[in-house]
Every structure is written in structure tokens, then in C-alpha cells.
Amino acid sequence: MAAEGNPLPHDTQLRPPAVAAHTPVANAGVKIHCQGVSAFYGDKQALHDISIDIPDRAVTAFIGPSGCGKSTFLRCINRMNDTIPGARVTGRIEIDGEDVNARSVDPVVLRSRVGMVFQKPNPFPKSIFENVAYGPRIHGLANGKAELEAIVEASLKKAGLWDEVSDRLHQSGSSLSGGQQQRLVIARAIAVQPRVILMDEPCSALDPIATARIEELIDELRRQYCIVIVTHSMAQAARVSQRTAFFHLGQLVEQGSTEDIFTNPREKRTQDYITGRFG
């Protein structure tokens, strides 16, 4: 892929993340390259000139106080801001070297390559099976019923939900618990084999046990996908991510390996935030 051979902009940025307890990251090429991204809602600027490189097969955490633009930036990556009236994005975002805002890129196709998981679990009012089959169906990924069933099963297994729902695939998706619903929408997202998974506070509506399950899952998925997660929990960022970026008032204040950011932040604002002095 084109981006893999890119010279790294800053030598510190893409050191292989030092995650002591976890298996080392196999391949940490740049997956998403962002240069000078600004976002506006009407006249109001929500993001100022963000530049960041997000590595493949690793978890990158976005942290920062409420309203600092984390979700906005996440939505820039899969062009979900297009669906908000009055929203406008400038700057360059490349996935695998391909400009997502280029004219030739169809946002519908882009979004099938960049999965997204939201804060509140949002299963469709359909059966568990139909929820997971949604993406493959609309993108025509399966030839025939057997293939579709195989995709659904594989996705549910990857999301760690198969054992809990294999005997009730045709019950409504909303009959599941909150944590199960969140894993269901993760399964729904990976059923279309995205290259990137964006997660916007995926655990904020969940209890600690369900959260632990999701975190385990994220750590599992990291082997195959580029994952970006927005979180308000410092502990969670420290647990699941290899790289961390700190946003404040629409600006990217600091980014680096999670270990560095948490043990040795360069900026005072970062330090204040992670030690809980504001936010």
C-alpha cells in the first residue's frame, strides 16, 4: 500500500508503541494520514488544523475534555459530517494514501471501508442475524444464503458474541443487554470487512464487566484492524491503546505513544488533564 513506505514526519511519532503486557504490534505502517484538517459547523470552527498519522494494527485513543472536537474529528475520517447540514471540512485525510475527500471517492463506499461504533448501542429494529447481515446485504458481499450465514457467524465470533446468541439469532437485536448490543454493533461493523474501525466512546453506556469484555474485544481486533477510539476514561485509554492523542478546544495538543503521554507528557495542559486537574 502506498502509505506504508512513507517517511515518517516526526521520528517520535511512529515508534512501535511500547505496550509492555501485550503482544507486540506486528506491522505499524501509517493507515490514516491527516494534514491540516479543520472542521466548521456553519461559521463556528470546531477543529483547527489537525495533523496526525494513525498507525495500522494498533489502537489510537483520542482523549480530551468534552466539546473539544474528538467526535468531530472521528466523523471527518468516514465523512459522516457530510450528513450534518452546515458542516464543512477542509484539509487532507488519506486512508492508505487515498484522499477521502477526493471527488472520485463515494462516501457510501468509503463508509463501508471505515466502520463506526457509536456511544449508545444502536442495533436496528431487526433480528440479531439481520443486524449483522445488514452491511453484507447492501454491499452485495455474499453470494447466497450459506455465504451470508458464514459471514454473520464469523463476525459474531470475532465480536465475541457468538456463544451468547447462536441459539437465538432470529430474536430482536434490542432484546440483548447493553453490552451485548454494543458487541452486536461491532459485529455489524466488521461484517463488511472494514480497514478501519472508529469507536466513539463505545463503553460510556456500559457497566464495568461489559466494558472489560469490549476492551478485550478491542485488543483482539487490534491484530487485524486500525482502530481509533474516543474515550473519557484515562484508565481505558491507558489499558487499550498504543498511541494517544490529546485534544483541547479544537486543537491537537499532543500525541505520542500511550506510555509517553501518560508517564511523561510534554505539555502542561496534557498533564493537567490526565491528572484530573481540569476537564
Place this chain on the structure above:
Amino acid sequence: MSFTLAFALLLAFSVGVWWLGRRRASALAGGERLHSLPGYYGTWVALWTGIPAALILLLFLTAGPRLGEALIAADPPAAVASLPSETAQAFWNDAQSLARGEPTTAIQWTPEQRAALEQKAEQARQYNGFSAFAALALAGVLALGGFLLAWPRISPTLRARNQVEGWINIALMACSAIAVLTTIGIVASLLYEAMRFFASVPPLDFLFGLQWQPQIAMREDQVAAKGAFGAVPLFAGTFLVMIVAMCVAAPVGLFCAIYLSEYAGRTTRGVIKPLLEILAGVPTVVYGFFAALTVGPLFRGFFNWIGSWLAEGPLDPLGQYLMAVQNEMALTAGVVMGIMLIPYISSLSDDIINAVPQSLRDGSYAMGATKSETVKRVILPAALPGVMGAMLLAISRAVGETMIVTMAAGSQARITANPLDSVTTVTRQMVELLTGDQEFDSPRTLAAFGLGLTLFGVTLVLNIIALRIVQKYRQAYD
């Protein structure tokens, strides 16, 4: 002194009392902390002053004249006792008119009756004078008494605010009671008249009979065959028109709602929504004109033209039939009724579609679905129960709609599934049965109430089911 003046005086007095009460409470506020704002004390005294007196005045206005009539008619003079009941009624009316100084009926009373009339009029005059005086005096006493009783009780500890709240509660309850009681009254009168109808026509014959020929007695002495009162052809006609209407309104209304809520930009929406509301505000009689004068001839012309093409060809019978199609047909009424229902369905469905959580749309778009895929696979399934409810509400309106079918559907009672036939509907027949000179004891007239009751039952059941569905759906996403 007229009652209008009395009410005005009472109002003025109450306003004055309100002002006094407020001032007194403000003065008291210097010493202790008041329980309520001074204005509440003013309102509290004014309510005690004004409400009982106003109620008495209202009572006399409504019940007073009737009581007077009953009292005066209690001992009829000998000259009246022998009169037939209708003439006697005229006599009593004349007595009242005379007492009020209004013109009397044209009846020439005999001198004897005339004298009795004068005497009764004098009695009525006396009663009227006395009752008006009594009412005004009582109202005055109540107003003053209420004021004098309430005034000393103004104190910082008086919970004026809560008590005023209590009065407001009563006033609001009274208003909703009026709505409920009226409904009960309507149902009761409908039931009463329908019972009289069912006394002469067995309900089963009515509900399941296939013949609708309400007998028309042209002359008193005519011994017409007993009419046939089978309502099935009427309900069949209603059903046919309703089906045609829904074929037009359901898809157009629903797609309109989808366009407005999912596709239209803010400006487009700002233009189309008010336009639809205007469409919803057009009186049905105007739709009736439109159907009878524009759509009917248009359809007839169209079908006649096709008929003239087909006639004398291999499809000659069909051609002949089409050439004979008239203005009045189920299709005309149904299509125009469908147009009438479009804004109704679209605004209800628009609300329901908007109630589908944004998170579902986001979820679908984030999966790479297009707008129409999202609408078809996520939004419509989620909104389906609510949309069904909206459709049922529209059907119940279509069934009860009168003006359009009266003007455009026709008057032949027949059971047919062909929209090009002229059919008649329940509502249209009710209009026909009740217009013109009617005897309110012949089955022909009373049949209207039987139809009304059945129609009421049908729409009631439809509405209950529809509202249930809509409500359930609302709760699911709250």
C-alpha cells in the same frame, strides 16, 4: 336592568376587589413574610366575590325562563284545556311573547281565549319581573357577602396561592367535563333515535340486508311497499370509495413524508410544509366542487374517449361500457378524497418518521448505506407500526367523509367492485334521508340514525386501534 349590565357590574366590582385585596396584602407584607405574592390575595378575594354571584346569574339565565313556563302552564285555563296539543302549544308561546312584548303568531284567538291569553301573559310578566329582581338581588348579596367573608381572612398565613390554584384546577376540570359530557350526549341521542329505528327494522336485517330501498311516501294516502333497509350496499360503496382514496393517499402521503423528513433541505421543507397545511385546511365542500365539476368530467371524458377507440373492435362490449361512463362514479369521489387525505397522512407520518432516533440513521449511514437503503431497510421498518396507525386514522376519516361523496359519488345503492360504477355511501344516504321535509317517526328518517350509529361504531373502533398503535410506537422510542 339587563343581565349583561349585571355581569359587567359584577366584573367591575371583582376587579376593584382584586385591587383592594392586593393592596391590603402588600400593606400586610410590611410586618410579616407573606405566604403568597400579593396578587394571589387579590385574585383570591375577587374569586370569592365574583364566582358565586356569576353562577347564580347564569343559573337564572338558563333555568329561569323554563321554570317560569312550567309555573304558568301548571293551571291551564278552561279555554285552553279543550284545544288540541299543537294549538295549545301555540297558545303558551303567544302568552310568553305577549309578556315580553314580542309579536305573536297569526292565530286568531276567540275573545274568550284572548282574555285567558292576556291573563296568562300578565302572570308571565309578573314572574319574569320577580325572577329577574330575585336573581339580581341574590347575586348582589352573594357578591357582597363573599367579599365581606373573604376580606377579614386576608392574612400573611393565608395560603392564597394554593387556593387560587385549586380554583384553576376546578375551571380546567369543568372545561374537560364539557367535552366529555357532550360526547356522551351525542352518543346517547344517537342511541335513542337508533333504538326507535331498530324497533321497526330488525338490527340483523339492517346490518346484513342486501337491499337498500328506503320507502318514499309521496302522498299521505299512498300505501307504498314497506322499504328495504339493508345497509350492506351502502357499506360496500363506502368501502369501495375508501379503497380508491387510500390507493391515492397512502403512497403519495407516505412518500411525501419520507421526502420531507429525509431528503428535503431546510428551505424546501419550509415551503412544502405550509403548502400541505393549506391543502389540509381546504373545506371539504370545495373538494366536492372540484370532484363534481373538474375531476368527474375529466375522468368521464377520458374513459369515453378510450371507449370510442375500443367500440366496434374486438373489445366492443368494453368500449360500449366505457362510452356510457358518467361523471358520478366511485373513482371520482375516491381520487378526490385521496387528495384530501394526503396532507393528513403525510403530516402524521412525518411526525412518526422524525421520531425514529437519529442514532439508527447514523448507524445505517456509517455502514455505507445510501439514503434510500436507509429509508427502506431501517427507517420504514422502525416506523411501520406508527405509519399503520396513521393509515387507520386516515381510513376512519375517509369512511366518515360526507361532502365529497355527496357531490361526486352518485346515489345508486349497489354492491360492486368496479370503481367506474356510480355507488352510494353511508354518509351520502344519511344526508339524503335527513334533508327536506321529514317526519321524525317514519323508519325512513330514523334509518339515518341507524346508519349513523353503525358508522360511529366503525370509526370508533378504527380510531381506538389506530391510537393504540401510535401510542405504543411512541413509547417504544421515548
